[in-house]
Amino acid sequence: GDSVTQMEGPVTLSEEAFLTINCTYTATGYPSLFWYVQYPGEGLQLLLKATKADDKGSNKGFEATYRKETTSFHLEKGSVQVSDSAVYFCALRDLSGGSNYKLTFGKGTLLTVNP
Amino acid sequence: KAGVTQTPRYLIKTRGQQVTLSCSPISGHRSVSWYQQTPGQGLQFLFEYFSETQRNKGNFPGRFSGRQFSNSRSEMNVSTLELGDSALYLCASSPLGTTTEAFFGQGTRLTVV
DSSP states (O other): OOEEEEOOOOEEEETTOOEEEOEEEEOSSOOEEEEEEEOTTOOEEEEEEEOSTTOEEEETTEEEEOBTTTTBOOEEESSOOGGGOEEEEEEEEOOGGGOOOOEEEOOOEEEEEEO | OOOOEEEOSEEEEOTTOOEEEEEEOOTTOOEEEEEEEETTTEEEEEEEEETTEEEEEOSOOTTEEEEEOTTSOEEEEEOSOOGGGOEEEEEEEESSTTOOOOEEOOOEEEEEO
């Protein structure tokens, strides 16, 4: 079945540092890929997405590129801020065959950014 | 446009009781999914509804059930609550059945004592 593996962290960085959170996936079909972010006490917010190979999703300074050859979708940000502190989830949704409508999530990576 | 609304936000129940959680999707969204989030198991898919029909179900016991109404609002029910059912229950809506984005509500925090 489908699965997502991401670095679990926690990751602790200083403000303005470079961020990378690795994410790899396995899927039987051709999935769409997502990064979601969860702030304390909140639900999940869609951060960015990519639906086909070599697509780059970007939002709020975060970027991730859909790499089919390496089955990866790593999240990057050039300069993190304290307000980026949250849990980040990599996820996929595989609609192949029209019968699977669920999102499959990684276990999440806790990011803490210190001033 | 209003987001996904889940009620209540917090709930405390006793073992053996049952509970009903509610989810109102974004206006125009017809697909509603439910997820359970726990520290140990992470985010796990419960079920997905589209146009009042359950299309997919996760690996949960029959105590977990759901339904969707004609206005796309959805409810999930857990009967005979167990301590292990304590979790954050998240609802997500999507514009159409085959569109990939899902937008989440803030969740219902269920505590079983």
